[in-house]
Amino acid sequence: MMVESKQAHLQLLVFTFFLLYWHPTLIRAKEAEHDEFDYKEGSKKGPEHWGELKKEWARCKDGKFQSPIGLSDDHVTNVTSSLEDLKMSYKPSNATVKNEGPYLAIEWEGDAGSIKINGTDYFFKQCHWHTPSEHSINGIRYDLELHMVHQSTDPKIRNSIAVLAFLYHIGNPNLFLSKVNKDIMSEVATKEVHLGVIDPREIKWTSFSFYRYVGSLTSPPCAEGVIWTINEKVKHVSREQVELLQEAVDDYAEMNTRPLQPLNDREIKHYGLSLSDAPSPHEGNHGPKQYRSVSAQSPKESGSINAPKPSHPEGNQSPKQSLRLFTHITVCIFAYLL
Numbered sequence: 001m002m003v004e005s006k007q008a009h010l011q012l013l014v015f016t017f018f019l020l021y022w023h024p025t026l027i028r029a030k031e032a033e034h035d036e037f038d039y040k041e042g043s044k045k046g047p048e049h050w051g052e053l054k055k056e057w058a059r060c061k062d063g064k065f066q067s068p069i070g071l072s073d074d075h076v077t078n079v080t081s082s083l084e085d086l087k088m089s090y091k092p093s094n095a096t097v098k099n100e101g102p103y104l105a106i107e108w109e110g111d112a113g114s115i116k117i118n119g120t121d122y123f124f125k126q127c128h129w130h131t132p133s134e135h136s137i138n139g140i141r142y143d144l145e146l147h148m149v150h151q152s153t154d155p156k157i158r159n160s161i162a163v164l165a166f167l168y169h170i171g172n173p174n175l176f177l178s179k180v181n182k183d184i185m186s187e188v189a190t191k192e193v194h195l196g197v198i199d200p201r202e203i204k205w206t207s208f209s210f211y212r213y214v215g216s217l218t219s220p221p222c223a224e225g226v227i228w229t230i231n232e233k234v235k236h237v238s239r240e241q242v243e244l245l246q247e248a249v250d251d252y253a254e255m256n257t258r259p260l261q262p263l264n265d266r267e268i269k270h271y272g273l274s275l276s277d278a279p280s281p282h283e284g285n286h287g288p289k290q291y292r293s294v295s296a297q298s299p300k301e302s303g304s305i306n307a308p309k310p311s312h313p314e315g316n317q318s319p320k321q322s323l324r325l326f327t328h329i330t331v332c333i334f335a336y337l338l
């Protein structure tokens with residue numbers, strides 16, 4: 001009788017173990033394709049080793065024009081913006097949300113419009129998020145950064161990718177991000193989810209003050225020749241929305257931010273005027289205004305600014321952590337009974 005009862009317990013535990021352990025493993029099977037690199041400091045696959053992991057990723061180590069960088073109002077060339085600097089003409093189009101491994105992305109199918117920078121059209125392809133922000137402004141790394149990726153089809157263009165970036169701090173929920181709600185996030189771990197028609201204009205460009213410089217992709221292969229345009233106005237996002245984004249991506253990418261890279265004497269242009277830059281009545285504002293030249297910053301120094309906060313404070317476990325703990329306990333009981 002005791003033996004039968006023990007066997008029944010054993011079967012139940014095996015079944016529980018199967019449900020709890022193998023289901024997440026199936027989900028994580030996708031992760032194996034993605035985890036060729038990670039974001040952990042000191043990890044063998046971490047940012048400081050990306051350039052050694054593959055020949056095609058050498059730029060991550062040897063590149064002189066890498067991203068992200070620290071943007072500082074003390075190291076910019078101020079320029080009065082004109083329409084030619086950034087012309088946007090987006091169109092609503094069908095979009096799909098997918099887990100790309102290092103980040104969650106919305107990809108537009110067909111023609112979602114373009115931006116024009118100095119006469120060149122860059123067509124809008126996708127947007128994705130990084131937590132915390134990759135770029136810093138005046139020493140502050142914010143809670144979230146959105147990248148809108150655009151590509152030129154002109155083979156003669158040297159800088160063929162243009163990225164618009166928005167930084168966010170914790171506050172009220174972000175309206176555009178509310179499109180990717182809890183239901184969608186729970187599905188996106190295993191498959192692409194069609195969102196229907198999405199208008200990229202809903203991301204909303206809220207000011208005409210921005211920073212611009214030439215850098216690289218912020219993940220391998222770290223290709224250079226990327227025109228970065230970073231909106232100066234920091235927008236808001238709720239803590240729940242940031243946590244939802246972190247839950248949706250693969251474990252290794254919950255903090256998917258590359259450390260700041262050296263400027264190497266690159267010029268950062270600041271377009272438009274913010275309140276803090278507004279000239280006093282005695283100062284003129286005629287054309288570009290030269291500030292002191294850009295100085296190199298060591299990534300070590302700059303990377304330490306505003307270290308990212310843990311995504312889940314102690315005592316407030318995420319569903320992923322709870323599941324892992326529960327699985328661990330089940331395995332222990334199973335081992336004991338055997």
Ligand SMILES: [Zn+2]
Nearest residue numbers: 128130147218
């Ligand atoms: Zn990005």
